[in-house]
Amino acid sequence: MRNKITVVGGGSWATANVKMLADNTTDKEIFWWMRNEQAVEHIHKFGHNPNYLSSVEIKVPSQNISTDLKSLISACDFLLLNVPAAFLKEALEGVTADDLKDKYIVSAIKGIVPDENLIIGEFLNQHYGIPFSHILVLSGPCHAEEVALEKLSYLTIASPDTALAARFAAMLNTRYIKTIVSDDIYGTEYGAVLKNVYAIASGICHGVGYGDNFQSVLISNAIRELERFVDTVHPIDRDIKESAYLGDLLVTAYSQFSRNRTFGNMIGKGYTVKSAQLEMNMIAEGYYAVNCLHQVNKQHNVEMPICEAVYSILYKKSSPVFEMRKLAEKLS
Numbered sequence: 029m030r031n032k033i034t035v036v037g038g039g040s041w042a043t044a045n046v047k048m049l050a051d052n053t054t055d056k057e058i059f060w061w062m063r064n065e066q067a068v069e070h071i072h073k074f075g076h077n078p079n080y081l082s083s084v085e086i087k088v089p090s091q092n093i094s095t096d097l098k099s100l101i102s103a104c105d106f107l108l109l110n111v112p113a114a115f116l117k118e119a120l121e122g123v124t125a126d127d128l129k130d131k132y133i134v135s136a137i138k139g140i141v142p143d144e145n146l147i148i149g150e151f152l153n154q155h156y157g158i159p160f161s162h163i164l165v166l167s168g169p170c171h172a173e174e175v176a177l178e179k180l181s182y183l184t185i186a187s188p189d190t191a192l193a194a195r196f197a198a199m200l201n202t203r204y205i206k207t208i209v210s211d212d213i214y215g216t217e218y219g220a221v222l223k224n225v226y227a228i229a230s231g232i233c234h235g236v237g238y239g240d241n242f243q244s245v246l247i248s249n250a251i252r253e254l255e256r257f258v259d260t261v262h263p264i265d266r267d268i269k270e271s272a273y274l275g276d277l278l279v280t281a282y283s284q285f286s287r288n289r290t291f292g293n294m295i296g297k298g299y300t301v302k303s304a305q306l307e308m309n310m311i312a313e314g315y316y317a318v319n320c321l322h323q324v325n326k327q328h329n330v331e332m333p334i335c336e337a338v339y340s341i342l343y344k345k346s347s348p349v350f351e352m353r354k355l356a357e358k359l360s
């Protein structure tokens with residue numbers, strides 16, 4: 029059966045996903061939506077995204093790449109969402125529940141929808157009536173930049189319908205991509221959201237002058253905090269040491285490519301949030317997510333000292349040095 033997939037978003041991860049899908053040899057048709065018309069024209073002419081991962085050759089026919097989301101949605105069976113969570117509502121403006129009926133929706137987003145305080149699966153279910161059996165999550169420790177370099181990477185595809193997850197996973201496997209199937213969409217999504225916040229914390233620590241010794245303690249506390257939260261919100265039997273949880277935390281907290289760690293590092297060095305955001309042409313999801321998590325955790329009351337420290341620094345203008353010193357007293 030020929031699968032038809034529409035990728036939504038024009039950033040690094042969308043570009044990497046288009047590459048993985050195109051390099052995979054199973055029979056499929058790929059469509060690609062982005063809001064930036066100039067970028068679309070550039071890709072039509074030159075076969076490269078001018079703004080993100082511009083070395084990647086785009087092997088999708090020009091007529092399948094456009095700014096007309098509705099027509100690209102009607103053409104596909106699988107809709108792969110890849111815009112940062114803060115811009116998801118804007119991207120889907122004008123799209124109705126009817127447009128999405130019977131589609132499989134894959135979220136590659138590692139964020140929470142602001143104002144709604146919902147992870148993407150919940151948002152799709154509550155706002156568009158998409159049944160969870162039609163929702164998939166694409167996650168795992170994987171930076172877009174390493175996909176561009178074809179470095180061996182592992183992705184987790186989660187869905188309550190694991191046969192569906194396996195069907196989508198089969199469209200991603202290549203020489204450099206291996207896939208793992210899971211049924212834990214809540215844990216996979218929340219784990220990916222939280223690790224972004226911990227990567228910001230890791231960057232802040234580096235920025236204010238802590239070393240590798242401290243960072244290792246921070247990260248081992250972070251995985252315990254992540255486990256406490258995820259097990260409270262969605263208590264099922266899961267092994268937090270799996271790549272989708274611990275692996276994603278490690279890659280983001282330690283990688284030179286991480287947007288979240290880079291952002292945190294700038295904050296630790298004294299940049300304001302605005303100036304750090306302006307300096308980066310990329311989005312640090314953890315900045316938006318920590319505010320949402322702060323709200324969501326009011327219902328759950330999980331002990332989350334790392335998230336609270338990052339929240340105080342980013343949203344209450346508390347001093348990074350002060351917050352990290354205070355946090356250090358609570359780590360073990």
Ligand SMILES: NC(=O)C1=CN([C@@H]2O[C@H](COP(=O)(O)OP(=O)(O)OC[C@H]3O[C@@H](n4cnc5c(N)ncnc54)[C@H](O)[C@@H]3O)[C@@H](O)[C@H]2O)C=CC1
Binds near residue numbers: 041118310312313
């Ligand atoms: N980059 C990566 O290695 C990975 C990213 N992700 C996730 O993928 C999602 C997309 O992130 P990236 O592709 O990394 O983003 P990016 O930082 O590379 O690109 C920014 C994206 O945001 C859009 N954007 C920026 N300002 C906007 C605005 N005001 N209104 C609407 N759109 C705006 C840009 O058009 C672009 O598509 C995020 O949830 C991220 O956590 C997940 C795995 C890996």
Ligand SMILES: O=C(CO)COP(=O)(O)O
Binds near residue numbers: 224
């Ligand atoms: O999710 C990622 C790696 O798995 C990417 O993290 P950053 O957004 O911090 O670059």
